[in-house]
Amino acid sequence: MPQLLPSEHRALVLDSRESGFQIKNLATPQPGPGSVVVRIAAAGILPYHRETYNGKRPMPFPTPLVGGFGAIGHIAAVGSDATTLQIGQLVYVDCVIRARDDPGSFFLSAIYEGPSDGSKKLMRDVWRDGTFAEYAKVPLENCFPLDEARLCSDLGYSLQDLVYIAFLLVPYGGLRDIKLEPGDTIIICPATGFYGSLGVQVAIAMGAKVIALGRNTEKLTKLKEDIKSRSLGANIETVQITGDEYEDITAIKSYGTVDAVLDITPSEASVSTHTRSAIRALRRGGRVSLMGSTKNIAVSEILVNNITLKGESLGRVYNTFAEISSAQRKNDV
Secondary structure, three states: OOOOOOOEEEEEEEOOOOOOEEEEEEEOOOOOOOEEEEEEEEEOOOOOHHHHHOOOOOOOOOOOEEOOOOEEEEEEEEOOOOOOOOOOOEEEEOOEEEEOOEEEEEEEOOOEOOOOHHHHHHHHHOOOOOOOEOEEEEEHHHEEEOOHHHHHHHOOOOHHHHOHHHHHHHHHHHHHHOOOOOOOEEEEEOOOOHHHHHHHHHHHHOOOEEEEEEOOHHHHHHHHHHHHHHOOOOOEEEEEOOOOHHHHHHHHHOOOOOOEEEEOOOHHHOOOOHHHHHHHOOOOOOEEEEOOOOOOOOHHHHHHOOOEEEEOOOOOHHHHHHHHHHHHHOOOO
16 A cells, blocks of 8 residues: 655644644654654543643643643554554554653653653654644654554544553553452542543453542542443442541451552642551551652551552553553453
């Protein structure tokens, strides 16, 4: 199939944080070795995108740039070294880009230039632009094939629905990191925020019982009702975070033995007691995935109770898509 790309395409361009986004016509990117060009069908928008791009959220990145996040699209053109990706193929485009010669150098495409000199160089000089455009040039390894016939024709998902993958991957990476299994009981805290509520959905889908922690009882009630309405057999309980560590532990333990904790604490709640309460409620040999900004963990209980503590910030995309591909082949998705 010929690689027919238009000479120009439209994109949302941020010239500066002060000027905001503008729709501009840009030269259409061309593929080279190690890259593909994707025609974007739908791109995700983060809850904090506005604050990121207007400068209120301190996320360094170079300008000008085309904004973006994870996306769904079809391969429009491939580099000379592409061996499996085919023109027209549906793919998920992941926004976490890593240096090929240094996996520790990574950045979030069009969002954050990363912590190292290498990541800054990659974003500024090579992969600056994101997916808020008709076409995007991305690394080969950031494109994950999806079974369009299975997902869209058989199961009825739209391409816009599939963008949800970008968000679900975050808590899923943490849950798989601690080997969450069907029948496990897991605490998710706090559970009413953006990623916390996604974590509840994913854990339920994985067959776990969820104890959802949060401060707002109305939000907890709504979360439980939403989960129950979508998954009739869902096993979910809620516990209000009171700030009294021992009271919260007692409330958690009233629901039985707890195997694991997924903590996605935002920075503004980093000194809250809820993470300590959750860890102290764990059984001996329990597992904890830390994906947030908590500074308040139960060190003595971790030592005495032989608790496994794992950190995960971006999700394990490559392993995850290997599992998704396997599930697609088995018709389990």
